[in-house]
Amino acid sequence: MSTDDQDDLIFKALSHRVRRQLLDLLKVEPRTTGALCELMPELDRCTVMQHLGVLAQAGLVIAERRGRERWNHLDALPIQAIHERWIGPYAAYASMMLSKLQRNLETPEQQGSA
Amino acid sequence: MSTDDQDDLIFKALSHRVRRQLLDLLKVEPRTTGALCELMPELDRCTVMQHLGVLAQAGLVIAERRGRERWNHLDALPIQAIHERWIGPYAAYASMMLSKLQRNLETPEQQGSA
Numbered sequence: 001m002s003t004d005d006q007d008d009l010i011f012k013a014l015s016h017r018v019r020r021q022l023l024d025l026l027k028v029e030p031r032t033t034g035a036l037c038e039l040m041p042e043l044d045r046c047t048v049m050q051h052l053g054v055l056a057q058a059g060l061v062i063a064e065r066r067g068r069e070r071w072n073h074l075d076a077l078p079i080q081a082i083h084e085r086w087i088g089p090y091a092a093y094a095s096m097m098l099s100k101l102q103r104n105l106e107t108p109e110q111q112g113s114a
Numbered sequence: 115m116s117t118d119d120q121d122d123l124i125f126k127a128l129s130h131r132v133r134r135q136l137l138d139l140l141k142v143e144p145r146t147t148g149a150l151c152e153l154m155p156e157l158d159r160c161t162v163m164q165h166l167g168v169l170a171q172a173g174l175v176i177a178e179r180r181g182r183e184r185w186n187h188l189d190a191l192p193i194q195a196i197h198e199r200w201i202g203p204y205a206a207y208a209s210m211m212l213s214k215l216q217r218n219l220e221t222p223e224q225q226g227s228a
Contacts, residue, residue, distance in 0.1 A: 004131040015125035017118040020200065027207060076208035083197075083205035086134065091197035093141060094190035 006059075007086070010078050013058035018043065019051045023060060026074035033070045120173075121200070124192050127172035132157065133165045137174060140188035147184045 013019055018040070025031060025039055033052065037045050052072060055061040059078045064071045127133055132154070139145060139153055147166065151159050166186060169175040173192045178185045 007134070008129055008131060011125050011129035014200065015122055015129055017122060020121070023204070027204070074207075076204045076211065079201060079204040080208040083201045086128065087193060087197045087201040088205075090137070090141070090190045090193040091202075093188075094194040097190065 006078070007082055009058040010060065010082050013054050013060055014079075016051065016054075018047075019055055022048075022051055022055060022072075023074060026061065026072055027076075030064075030071050030073045033072060036072065120192070121196055123172040124174065124196050127168050127174055128193075130165065130168075132161075133169055136162075136165055136169060136186075137188060140175065140186055141190075144178075144185050144187045147186060150186065 014023075021040070022036060025036060031039075033045075033049065036052070037043070037048050040048060052061055052063070056063055060075060062073045062075050064073060128137075135154070136150060139150060145153075147159075147163065150166070151157070151162050154162060166175055166177070170177055174189060176187045176189050178187060
């Protein structure tokens, strides 16, 4: 799978609030699918499992079978990868543009003489 | 629009490689839609405009009409917002887990005695 394919999958996985909520729950500790369903009573088990499937496909959740239970573990490494390539540089760009704007607002007289 | 709605739109906008490529091009400088189409000859104008529409809906691109031209500007502030709430903390979590793993690999004898 190319990096583009992988990045598409990771961003797609993050683009649904339920999936982001599941990641937040797994960031605290690994949980069984049953425990996740109990924490999200507004959703049926099938919906929760579909969302876990999308997260697993993007490599963000690793499922481990223990007897009849399925334990879900967060793997945040793919998020670190998109942080380094995409999000970090754009956040830095936004900060730079804000600083530039602030400087221009603080010294408006210099703009005219430039 | 709620923060959840907004985050859904931003991640969805980032989930297609063509849209990420458009953002990279606009990070260099604002460009007309015509200029963007010339830089992406493999896509027809209609496809490029559809992708720009998704980026504009997420607040990542601001379009400005000048005569018959449409200038597209990058606004990276929404990316900074998802960086602070989502990506930054998860990237930090990934780093922490890697450090922990490295420590465990470097001192395996301590695991047995713990």
